[in-house]
Amino acid sequence: MTTVIPWNEICDTLKPLDGGGEGEIYSCTWQGRDLVLKISEIEVQLYEIIKEIDAVVPRVGITETPWGPAVLMEKASSVASSPRSKEDMLAVFGALRQLHARGWIHGDVHPGNILLWHDMVVLSDFGLATPEGHTVRGRPPARYASPWQLRAGPAVPAMDLYSWVLTSCHLVSGMVCWRGMAEPAIIFRKDSDPVPPEAPWLGEHLTVIPPDPDVSWARGVLDTIFGHVPSF
Numbered sequence: 290m291t292t293v294i295p296w297n298e299i300c301d302t303l304k305p306l307d308g309g310g311e312g313e314i315y316s317c318t319w320q321g322r323d324l325v326l327k328i329s330e331i332e333v334q335l336y337e338i339i340k341e342i343d344a345v346v347p348r349v350g351i352t353e354t355p356w357g358p359a360v361l362m363e364k365a366s367s368v369a370s371s372p373r374s375k376e377d378m379l380a381v382f383g384a385l386r387q388l389h390a391r392g393w394i395h396g397d398v399h400p401g402n403i404l405l406w407h408d409m410v411v412l413s414d415f416g417l418a419t420p421e422g423h424t425v426r427g428r429p430p431a432r433y434a435s436p437w438q439l440r441a442g443p444a445v446p447a448m449d450l451y452s453w454v455l456t457s458c459h460l461v462s463g464m465v466c467w468r469g470m471a472e473p474a475i476i477f478r479k480d481s482d483p484v485p486p487e488a489p490w491l492g493e494h495l496t497v498i499p500p501d502p503d504v505s506w507a508r509g510v511l512d513t514i515f516g517h518v519p520s521f
């Protein structure tokens with residue numbers, strides 16, 4: 290059951306969160322707990338689904354702010370930085386697949402949306418989530434977005450998985466693909482070649498994404514990444 294937290298129990302404790310997005314993320318205190326509040330209709334709509342996913346920041350409740358519905362969650366310690374292990378990236382893959390199994394596409398998979406909660410790597414920011422088959426509601430930075438998401442096609446799991454491959458590449462070693470290229474140049478180039486010039490060995494993993502891959506596909510991707518980039 291969803292816990293509904295009365296707005297008047299938290300409104301006086303609200304503070305903008307350092308590094309928070311576009312005025313929609315705050316820290317607050319409720320019953321002595323330090324929490325994060327995010328104003329987002331879609332995160333509230335997905336509340337029960339997200340709560341069931343393993344690698345996410347635990348949800349505490351929802352509330353109605355004067356600016357719209359909001360979700361309350363526990364406070365993560367930071368954005369996840371590299372280097373990360375295979376197990377870390379498999380946890381993110383697992384979270385995405387749990388979401389896909391419920392008919393939703395995350396739509397914004399990139400390193401800035403992977404957080405650390407205690408020592409656990411978690412998937413965050415469901416603000417662009419889209420039901421599978423519906424037109425995407427946005428995209429991650431071009432570097433991480435699939436060509437088919439850049440073309441604003443219907444939401445499919447392969448969009449998140451393409452972004453997960455490049456996010457993994459970055460978080461395993463700090464490697465940035467399409468380095469030094471601005472967004473418009475990346476978008477133009479990806480239209481004809483979805484594979485980064487720095488990592489031609491990612492080719493097959495980015496061009497032939499199975500519609501319903503299991504963990505052995507993810508392990509294969511990570512083995513390729515660990516075989517080519519310096520890990521720590």
Ligand SMILES: Nc1ncnc2c1ncn2[C@@H]1O[C@H](COP(=O)(O)OP(=O)(O)OP(=O)(O)O)[C@@H](O)[C@H]1O
Nearest residue numbers: 308309310311314325346362363364365401414416
């Ligand atoms: N539970 C949390 N604990 C701690 N920090 C958080 C939490 N959720 C989000 N943040 C911080 O707020 C930032 C923005 O959050 P989020 O990505 O959910 O929102 P957004 O509106 O999509 O912002 P952006 O446009 O920056 O992606 C995150 O990158 C992270 O630094």
Ligand SMILES: [Mg+2]
Nearest residue numbers: 310401402414
């Ligand atoms: Mg974000």
